[in-house]
Structures are given as structure tokens and as C-alpha cells.
Amino acid sequence: MSQPSSPAPTPAPAEVPLAHRVPDLGALQLLLAVARLGSLGRAARELGITQPAASSRVRAMERQLGVALVDRSPRGSRLTGAGALVTDWAGRIVEAAEAFDAGAQALRDRRDSRLRVAASMTIAEYLLPGWLIALRTQRPDTAVSLLAGNSAAVAARLLAGEADLGFVEGLTVPAGLDDVVIAHDRLVVVTSPGHPWARRGKPLAAAELAATPLILREEGSGTRQVLDTALGGLARPLIELSSTTAVKASAVSGAGPAVLSELAVGEELAARRLVEIPLKDVRLRRALRAVWPTGHRPSGPGRDLLGLTR
Amino acid sequence: MSQPSSPAPTPAPAEVPLAHRVPDLGALQLLLAVARLGSLGRAARELGITQPAASSRVRAMERQLGVALVDRSPRGSRLTGAGALVTDWAGRIVEAAEAFDAGAQALRDRRDSRLRVAASMTIAEYLLPGWLIALRTQRPDTAVSLLAGNSAAVAARLLAGEADLGFVEGLTVPAGLDDVVIAHDRLVVVTSPGHPWARRGKPLAAAELAATPLILREEGSGTRQVLDTALGGLARPLIELSSTTAVKASAVSGAGPAVLSELAVGEELAARRLVEIPLKDVRLRRALRAVWPTGHRPSGPGRDLLGLTR
DNA sequence: CTGACTCATAAAGCCAGCTTATGTCCTCAT
DNA sequence: ATGAGGACATAAGCTGGCTTTATGAGTCAG
Numbered sequence: 001m002s003q004p005s006s007p008a009p010t011p012a013p014a015e016v017p018l019a020h021r022v023p024d025l026g027a028l029q030l031l032l033a034v035a036r037l038g039s040l041g042r043a044a045r046e047l048g049i050t051q052p053a054a055s056s057r058v059r060a061m062e063r064q065l066g067v068a069l070v071d072r073s074p075r076g077s078r079l080t081g082a083g084a085l086v087t088d089w090a091g092r093i094v095e096a097a098e099a100f101d102a103g104a105q106a107l108r109d110r111r112d113s114r115l116r117v118a119a120s121m122t123i124a125e126y127l128l129p130g131w132l133i134a135l136r137t138q139r140p141d142t143a144v145s146l147l148a149g150n151s152a153a154v155a156a157r158l159l160a161g162e163a164d165l166g167f168v169e170g171l172t173v174p175a176g177l178d179d180v181v182i183a184h185d186r187l188v189v190v191t192s193p194g195h196p197w198a199r200r201g202k203p204l205a206a207a208e209l210a211a212t213p214l215i216l217r218e219e220g221s222g223t224r225q226v227l228d229t230a231l232g233g234l235a236r237p238l239i240e241l242s243s244t245t246a247v248k249a250s251a252v253s254g255a256g257p258a259v260l261s262e263l264a265v266g267e268e269l270a271a272r273r274l275v276e277i278p279l280k281d282v283r284l285r286r287a288l289r290a291v292w293p294t295g296h297r298p299s300g301p302g303r304d305l306l307g308l309t310r
Numbered sequence: 311m312s313q314p315s316s317p318a319p320t321p322a323p324a325e326v327p328l329a330h331r332v333p334d335l336g337a338l339q340l341l342l343a344v345a346r347l348g349s350l351g352r353a354a355r356e357l358g359i360t361q362p363a364a365s366s367r368v369r370a371m372e373r374q375l376g377v378a379l380v381d382r383s384p385r386g387s388r389l390t391g392a393g394a395l396v397t398d399w400a401g402r403i404v405e406a407a408e409a410f411d412a413g414a415q416a417l418r419d420r421r422d423s424r425l426r427v428a429a430s431m432t433i434a435e436y437l438l439p440g441w442l443i444a445l446r447t448q449r450p451d452t453a454v455s456l457l458a459g460n461s462a463a464v465a466a467r468l469l470a471g472e473a474d475l476g477f478v479e480g481l482t483v484p485a486g487l488d489d490v491v492i493a494h495d496r497l498v499v500v501t502s503p504g505h506p507w508a509r510r511g512k513p514l515a516a517a518e519l520a521a522t523p524l525i526l527r528e529e530g531s532g533t534r535q536v537l538d539t540a541l542g543g544l545a546r547p548l549i550e551l552s553s554t555t556a557v558k559a560s561a562v563s564g565a566g567p568a569v570l571s572e573l574a575v576g577e578e579l580a581a582r583r584l585v586e587i588p589l590k591d592v593r594l595r596r597a598l599r600a601v602w603p604t605g606h607r608p609s610g611p612g613r614d615l616l617g618l619t620r
Numbered sequence: 621c622t623g624a625c626t627c628a629t630a631a632a633g634c635c636a637g638c639t640t641a642t643g644t645c646c647t648c649a650t
Numbered sequence: 651a652t653g654a655g656g657a658c659a660t661a662a663g664c665t666g667g668c669t670t671t672a673t674g675a676g677t678c679a680g
Binding site (some may be wrong): 352366 | 655656657658659661
């Protein structure tokens with residue numbers, strides 16, 4: 001609050017860290033299990049903890065959120081109205097955590113992997129984790145290893161026989177590889193709604209974009225290369241950050257215009273936390289491709305994974 | 311492990327719970343801060359912990375994931391390649407947690423709220439949290455309270471002066487309210503890829519859908535009403551569950567066909583964890599509307615929120 | 621009225637993460 | 651060259667949260 005010396009009506013927003021206002025993963029999963037099974041005890045058993053632990057954990061969660069989540073009865077437990085809502089929001093967190101886990105598991109360098117994938121950043125960030133989860137439901141035994149790098153690195157791995165299937169996002173396909181286009185991606189210029197660009201009526205010219213310092217991923221990233229090519233020169237960095245999420249956070253906080261894949265900013269655009277700035281004379285579109293050594297179309301688990309990408 | 315007596319090659323997938331394989335929110339936020347600030351110490355300061363705590367936490371995370379995440383140097387710390395990937399996956403979790411927090415904060419019944427919103431489930435679940443985050447960046451002082459219910463409940467609150475702005479998803483607008491359409495929503499029939507329906511070539515007839523037991527939200531939900539109306543009778547429940555997420559989980563695990571909002575299943579369809587079954591002679595489309603008492607178009611914070619919805 | 625199910629409570633133990641207090645290494649400026 | 655400052659690592663001690671075990675109490679069916 002901005003009043004000088006009065007007891008703050010809202011007790012200081014970000015004073016308490018997010019991690020203390022949001023229940024931990026275990027608690028959220030427990031809530032989901034209760035919603036699905038209709039009983040604290042059954043949910044506890046599914047998660048491998050005891051019933052009192054589940055009971056106290058749900059109670060702690062209700063205290064933390066200040067909302068009753070489940071209606072307990074001697075015949076079981078059902079979600080309250082607010083509980084159903086909270087459970088669905090919780091589901092989004094758990095889904096993101098499952099994607100994280102699937103990705104992290106593949107990152108661990110496992111020599112016994114049945115399927116070795118090499119992928120560029122955009123694909124590894126936004127598409128691959130979901131595929132890995134799907135693949136696991138189809139073929140639970142398939143251990144997948146993931147290596148992320150630019151197009152050249154992906155091609156080198158494939159040609160050296162160190163990867164079975166690759167995904168690239170470049171404008172061209174490296175020599176010696178067969179490919180199939182699986183999706184398209186577009187880079188977008190975004191600012192916070194407060195930025196001057198957000199209110200200008202006219203589309204932005206490439207020259208103007210090239211002349212303005214931007215929030216960007218570090219040199220060498222795929223995004224950066226596409227941008228440099230399209231602008232016919234090097235984009236000027238205002239800040240260089242080492243992850244897409246960090247770039248987004250800076251843009252949302254109003255630090256300046258950023259250039260990102262549209263896959264990265266869907267939510268933010270929908271909620272108007274970021275605004276897309278239309279461009280006049282550039283198209284920052286690129287194909288996302290699956291690739292493999294010429295003539296060696298993947299079989300086995302690689303074929304299955306390819307099938308998930310269309 | 312289902313093999314009788316042989317050492318499991320993969321050390322039992324879900325043996326260790328998800329919560330122990332994914333770092334907690336605090337650790338993930340710390341990683342994001344390191345990515346943004348370029349130093350463990352600065353990141354620690356931002357989160358209000360000491361430098362050794364940050365150091366040990368990142369180290370613990372690297373041990374847990376089995377991957378090096380940051381390159382430490384006497385001049386600061388930068389993410390490794392794998393670290394950038396992990397950081398972005400972490401960002402998705404943190405975003406979901408922020409949405410959860412924004413929603414949960416609004417659910418807490420606060421009488422001093424400057425803006426009282428009443429919304430139907432689909433909107434409260436998928437759209438509102440993002441808007442609340444955006445609203446908070448625009449107007450940090452605005453305390454919002456949320457009440458979720460069906461169209462009739464929303465209308466009642468508005469007409470009783472107990473809510474300032476409503477959102478409904480019905481086919482009709484309750485009497486006494488002005489409205490504006492903010493989006494559209496479509497119910498889709500989905501199954502796991504293994505289900506027989508996933509392989510049939512032809513679209514499904516409404517009669518066939520009506521004759522098949524389905525995984526559904528409980529009676530009284532908006533989804534359920536739309537479905538019953540479209541089928542010209544009551545849909546048969548195979549299982550009734552009290553949250554959308556629980557319905558999704560059941561469908562993914564192959565328990566049967568489910569009917570859900572397309573907003574709920576975007577990720578699952580993209581990764582082919584669920585397959586949409588086309589319908590022949592029904593359209594399960596409905597408008598999402600903002601509503602307010604006739605003649606009393608919201609002003610102040612309500613107007614701002616309305617602006618976020620287009 | 622007994623057995624099977626639910627959830628709640630109480631007491632005791634363990635583990636994770638924090639802080640404080642150092643130490644080491646590098647870099648830059650004087 | 652040398653000292654200051656920043657950045658990360660290590661060690662020791664404390665605290666708090668979550669668990670388990672062991673109960674109690676309410677509801678329903680046979």
C-alpha cells in the first residue's frame with residue numbers, strides 16, 4: 001500500500017513467498033486423488049502414505065488457502081464447489097510437473113536408452129515433454145535420452161549414429177538428413193501493455209525493430225539466428241538472458257520489447273499480460289521438422305515417437 | 311516390478327513419487343532467479359534467503375535431477391544448456407502456481423474486496439486466473455473476490471448486488487442482464503488412443519454417444535447441462551467425478567470416453583495422450599459471456615477486468 | 621449389535637532446509 | 651604487486667513440518 005503510516009489493509013502482497021502460499025506437489029496430488037477416488041483413505045493408499053497423514057495434509061492445505069476444500073462424511077469425502085475449482089488449478093500445476101519430470105528424466109545421460117533424441121530448443125521446451133509422457137503410456141519400458149542443441153549439433157549427432165531421431169527448427173534442413181514437417185512456429189514481438197509500442201496503431205517496420213534494443217535469448221540460440229536473418233543484420237540486445245522464461249518475465253515487468261516463439265507466450269497474450277506488436281515487412285515464421293539420416297527412417301520406439309508428432 | 315524375480319532394468323518408474331523427483335516451488339523459483347540475475351547470491355537476495363542456502367539448494371537440485379544446471383565461476387553463474395531447458399520447464403510450473411495463487415486468493419471470502427466477480431466453472435478454471443494476474447500488474451491494490459457457480463447463481467448474485475461482474479457459459483443470457491460475448495467454447499468427446507472409437511473412421515452419431523456410458527463431471531455442472539440438452543436426453547454416466555482434472559486423468563488411463571471443454575484438453579490432444587472423436591449431428595458449442603445488471607456497465611476495476619477479456 | 625468403512629486426534633521421531641561463520645578463488649583497481 | 655570486493659563452497663547447529671503408530675468416534679449394513 002502507498003499510504004504512509006496506516007495499518008496495511010492488504011497484508012503486503014509479495015511479502016510471503018509464493019512457495020508458502022501454494023501447497024506443495026504432494027498435497028496437490030493428494031487433492032487430485034481425493035477428487036478421483038472419493039475418499040481420503042483411498043487417496044492416501046494410492047500415494048503410499050497413511051490415512052492420518054492425508055487427513056492432516058488436506059487440513060493443512062485448507063488452513064493455508066483459507067477455504068474448505070472437501071466435505072467429509074462417514075461415507076467418504078467429496079469436493080466442495082471451491083474445492084473443485086482449486087483441484088482443477090492444482091491439476092495444471094501437476095501436469096506441468098509431469099512434463100518437467102518427463103523431460104528431466106530424458107536429460108539424464110543414460111547409455112542404456114532405447115531411443116536417443118536430439119532436438120532444438122523450441123521443440124525440446126514446448127513439445128517434447130508432452131510426447132514423452134504419451135510415449136510412456138504407450139510403451140512404459142522405453143528409456144529415452146534427450147540432447148538439446150542447435151540444428152548443426154542435431155545433424156552431427158544423427159550422422160555420427162549417436163542419436164536415432166532429431167528435431168530441428170531451422171529454415172533449412174542439414175545435408176544428409178530426410179525430414180518431415182511436423183508443425184510451424186512464428187516469432188512474435190511482444191511488450192507489456194504499458195509500453196508505447198502497445199498503443200501505436202501501425203505495424204512495426206523491420207528497420208525500426210532492428211534499431212531498437214530488445215530483450216533476447218543469448219547469442220547462438222535458434223531464435224536469435226532467425227531474427228538476425230530476417231532483420232538482415234544483428235539484432236541489438238538490451239538484455240541477454242539464458243532462458244525463455246527469464247525473457248518473458250523481463251518483458252512482462254516492462255523492461256522492454258522481447259522476441260519469442262508464439263508457443264512461449266500463448267497464455268500471456270490471452271490474459272493481456274503481454275501484447276503482440278504486428279510487423280510490417282518481415283515474417284518470422286519457420287517450420288519445425290523431424291529429421292533422420294537419409295534412408296534410415298526410424299523404426300521401433302523412434303517410429304512411435306514420430307507417430308505422436310503427426 | 312511385474313517380473314517375478316529378476317532385477318528390474320528400469321528401477322520401477324512410479325515407485326518414487328513425483329513430488330520427490332521434481333524440485334519444490336522454492337527451488338524452481340530460485341533457478342529462474344539465477345537465470346534472470348546471473349548470480350546465485352543475487353538470486354538468493356531476491357528471494358530473501360542467504361547465499362549458502364541458495365548454493366546448497368541448487369546443488370541439491372542438480373543432484374536430484376542428475377544434471378548440471380549452472381556453470382559457476384568467480385564472476386557469477388550462467389545456465390548450462392541443460393539448465394536452460396530445465397529452467398524453461400520450471401517456468402511452466404511456476405506460471406501454473408501463480409495462476410493457482412491468484413485464483414486461491416480470490417476464493418478466500420474477503421468482505422473488503424473492491425471487485426466481486428461471479429463466474430461459471432469453465433471460465434473460473436481456465437481464463438480467470440490469468441486475468442487476475444494481469445489485473446494485479448495493472449492495479450496492485452485491487453482485491454478481487456471470486457464466487458463460482460452456474461448461470462443461475464451468477465445471475466442471482468449480480469441482481470442482488472452481491473457481485474459487480476459476472477461470467478456465464480450458458481446458451482442463453484439470464485433475464486435482467488446485459489452481456490458481451492468474450493469467447494467461444496466447444497465440448498469435445500475424447501478417448502485414450504487405445505480406445506476402439508479412436509480408430510473408427512466415421513464420425514460418431516449423437517444417438518450412439520447418448521447410448522454409451524461416459525466419464526462425466528457430476529450432475530449440475532455446466533458441461534453436463536449442455537451435453538444433456540444437445541443429446542435431447544440425459545447422458546449416461548460411467549463414472550461421475552467432481553473435477554475436470556479427475557475426468558481427464560480417468561480418460562487418459564483408458565477408463566472410457568469423456569466429454570470435456572476443449573480448453574481443458576489442448577495439451578493432451580497435442581501430445582496424443584487423448585484423441586478427439588468427431589461428432590456427426592451435434593454441435594456442442596457455446597458462447598462465453600461477460601454479464602452485468604442491465605444498464606449498470608461496470609466501472610473502475612470491473613471495467614479494467616472487462617478490458618482484459620477483449 | 622457386530623464388522624467394515626469412514627475421518628480425527630495425540631505423541632514421538634526423522635529429515636530437509638535455514639542461518640551463521642568461515643574459507644578459497646578470481647578480478648580489478650590502485 | 652597488493653588489497654578490496656564479489657562470488658561460490660563448506661561446516662555446524664537449530665528448527666519446523668510431515669510421517670508413522672496407536673487410538674477414538676461416527677455411520678451404515680447385515
